[in-house]
Structure formats: C-alpha cells, structure tokens
Amino acid sequence: MTDAARPGTAVLAEAASAAGYAPSVHNTQPWRWRVTADALDLYAVRDRQLRAADPEGRLLTVSCGAALHHAVVALAAQGWSVAVTHLPDPADPDHLARVRPAGHIGVDPEAMRRFQSVRLRHTDRRPVSDTPASxxxxxxxxxxxxxxxxxxxxxxxxxxxxxxxxxxxxxxxxxxxxxxxxxxxxxxxxxxxxxxxxxxxxxxxxxxxxxxxxxxxxxxxxxxxxxxxxxxxxxxxxxxxxxxxxxxxxxxxxxxxxxxxxxxxxxxxxxxxxxxxxxxxxxxxxxxxxxxxxxxxxxxxxTADPATAGPPHTPRLPAAQTIEVAAG
Ligand SMILES: Cc1cc2nc3c(=O)[nH]c(=O)nc-3n(C[C@H](O)[C@H](O)[C@H](O)COP(=O)(O)O)c2cc1C
Missing domain, CATH: 3.40.109.10 (NADH Oxidase)
Known part of the structure; x- marks a missing residue:
C-alpha cells in the first residue's frame, strides 16, 4: 500500500477508540482491537462473554459488530473508505474482522454527522413519549x-x-x-x-x-x-x-x-x-x-419523554485495555 493510502496508526487507533462507545449487551464491551500500519483487527474477548445467557456468543458477536460499524463510521468521518473482511482467519474464530483502509475519498457532511451521533447515542429505558417516531x-x-x-x-x-x-x-x-x-x-x-x-x-x-x-x-x-x-x-x-x-x-x-x-x-x-x-x-x-x-x-x-431527564452515558473501559498498537 502506498503512503497516500495509509491513514497511519494514530488515525486507526482513534477509530478503535471511537468504537468503544458502541452499545454492547450488559455493557460488556467484549472486544479487543489490534492496530497495525495497514489494518485494524477486531477480536472477541471471551472473558467478557455472558457464558450463562449467551453461551454461543450470539449477543457478544452482535455487540462486536456494532463496534466494528462504529470504527468504520469513525474512519469515514476522517475521509477514509475501507474494505471490511469478516472472520478473516478460519483458524481463529475469535478474529472477527479486519478493516483495511482502501483510499482517502475526502470528508462529506453526512459522514461527519453520523460520527457525531456516536457520542450522543445511548440506551433509554424510560417509557417513550406519546409522540410516535414518524x-x-x-x-x-x-x-x-x-x-x-x-x-x-x-x-x-x-x-x-x-x-x-x-x-x-x-x-x-x-x-x-x-x-x-x-x-x-x-x-x-x-x-x-x-x-x-x-x-x-x-x-x-x-x-x-x-x-x-x-x-x-x-x-x-x-x-x-x-x-x-x-x-x-x-x-x-x-x-x-x-x-x-x-x-x-x-x-x-x-x-x-x-x-x-x-x-x-x-x-x-x-x-x-x-x-x-x-x-x-x-x-x-x-x-x-x-x-x-x-x-x-x-x-x-x-421519542423520549420530555418531562423527565434522560439517563447519563454509561462508563467505558479505558482504551489501553481494549486497543493494542503493534510496534513498528
Ligand atoms: C446486543 C445487545 C443487546 C442488548 N440487550 C439489552 C436488553 O435486553 N435490555 C436493555 O435494557 N438493554 C440492552 N442493550 C443495551 C446495552 O445494555 C447498552 O448498550 C449498554 O449498557 C451500553 O449503554 P449505552 O447503549 O447507553 O451506551 C443491549 C445492547 C446490545 C448491543
């Protein structure tokens, strides 16, 4: 890959960090990222799987998919198009995806808006208001x-x-x-x-x-x-x-x-x-x-009930516990 087609590890690590805001079952955040010069690799973390409720890892994998999409959204907001390969290593089922930058296509306002929603999105368990979603x-x-x-x-x-x-x-x-x-x-x-x-x-x-x-x-x-x-x-x-x-x-x-x-x-x-x-x-x-x-x-x-205050954001693991940047 030419340097013009490489975002650099800092940009990839930032995308992995943004992916940390993704929703996950019981806020388990069952993912780990490995950042190299060419790619962002996503792995399932079985230590944070719900072994009793989710023995097959269905909801763990749905949660990791949400994080994967968040990473793609973060890269798009930086103007990067990507190629995503699901389960790239048949010998390692926990290696869920590889994201490879495909080229710098420039930033568009829609991608920026979507990225802003990453920080705003949250789960609201209050009853919804009487005004339906249109x-x-x-x-x-x-x-x-x-x-x-x-x-x-x-x-x-x-x-x-x-x-x-x-x-x-x-x-x-x-x-x-x-x-x-x-x-x-x-x-x-x-x-x-x-x-x-x-x-x-x-x-x-x-x-x-x-x-x-x-x-x-x-x-x-x-x-x-x-x-x-x-x-x-x-x-x-x-x-x-x-x-x-x-x-x-x-x-x-x-x-x-x-x-x-x-x-x-x-x-x-x-x-x-x-x-x-x-x-x-x-x-x-x-x-x-x-x-x-x-x-x-x-x-x-x-739509949210305007009469009561909405919930705050839930905590997240520090990036150092979910992102590893490969040396070199
Ligand atoms: C696959 C999946 C399943 C979830 N299931 C439930 C659920 O059954 N009940 C619930 O209240 N929240 C559920 N959630 C929401 C999570 O608890 C929530 O995403 C997590 O606590 C993080 O909070 P946040 O979405 O406000 O950032 C689920 C989320 C995901 C991704």
Missing part, C-alpha cells in the same frame, strides 16, 4: 439497517402482544435460573471490572407500566420514569437467513447503522435481547417473521 424516521432507520444486508420487520399490534408474552417468559426463566441470575447481578451492579456493566443511573427506579416489559435487571436503579405507558412505541425485529457468527456480526453492524440513524432523527432505541437468548422465545420470533429468517435482536423505537 413513519419517515422509521423508514430511514429501516434503510440504514437493510443497507447492511439485514432484514427488518415492524411488529403489528397483535405481534407486539406476542412479544410482550415472550419477553415476560424469557425474563422469568432468566431470573429464576441461578447461574443466569448470578451473571446478571454481576454485570448490573456486582463487583464487575471498572468501566463496564450497567450502573444504577440508567436503570428505572420503578418498573415502567409498559405493554412489553423491559429487561428485569433484578435490582431497581435510580433513573426517574414518568407515568407514560409506551403506547406509541414501535417494535422491530432485525433478522436474516443465517444463524452463524458472520450473520451476527452483520446484524451488529446493522444495529449500529440503524441506531446512529435513529439518534440523528431524534428517535430512541431500546434493544430487547432476553427473547433472543432463550431458544423457545427465539422460536416465537421466528414465527413472527413467518420463518423467513433467524431473529438477531428486537428494538423498541419511540
């Missing part, structure tokens, strides 16, 4: 998701009731299972590694009155929630034809693309993954998409 905004989010090769289905009112039943069931199973409860308690408030997990400030102080129950985090938090009921919420399933790591990685990229687009459009996103963790509720979601594919994640879409 059909135009939902169509734009769908376009962002499907452009990454993932399908998208907005649930009908009857399907929302099915989702509500599935979410209650999945949460009950998860919190009654001792191993899963211990794992959830660890990431939700236990003695977890600093800079990870879900702090009190982003978890509702009392369970919101919603049709589809949000994840039961076992311990209440301190986030104030209004009396809203989520009636104006819309729910969508991200799904696709395969159920392998490459599919989960692509789903994570699509989740990030859709969520950043939603952030730009003032739409809040809340993922529901307990229904994905449990095989029986995953099967319910498969039926919802008429067995046309495998579900990867459900998201709630809406």
């Amino acid at each position: 059909p135009e905004a939902i169509a734009a989010i769908r376009r962002a998701v499907t452009a990454e090769g993932i399908r998208w289905h907005v649930l009908t009112p009857d399907q929302v009731l099915e989702l509500a039943a599935a979410a209650s069931h999945a949460d009950r199973v998860e919190t009654e299972d001792e191993e899963q409860r211990t794992e959830l308690t660890y990431w939700r408030g236990g003695d977890r590694p600093e800079g990870t997990g879900i702090p009190d400030e982003v978890v509702p102080a009392q369970a919101p009155q919603t049709t589809v129950p949000g994840r039961d985090f076992v311990r209440a938090g301190t986030l104030a929630v209004g009396p809203g009921h989520d009636r104006a919420a819309r729910y969508a399933i991200l799904y696709g034809p395969g159920d392998q790591p490459a599919d989960w990685l692509r789903a994570g990229m699509a989740l990030s693309a859709g969520w950043l687009s939603a952030t730009e459009l003032g739409v809040t996103v809340l993922p529901f993954s307990s229904v994905i963790e449990l095989p029986s509720t995953r099967q319910v979601l498969r039926a919802v998409v008429s067995n046309l594919g495998h579900p990867y994640l459900v998201v709630r879409l809406g």
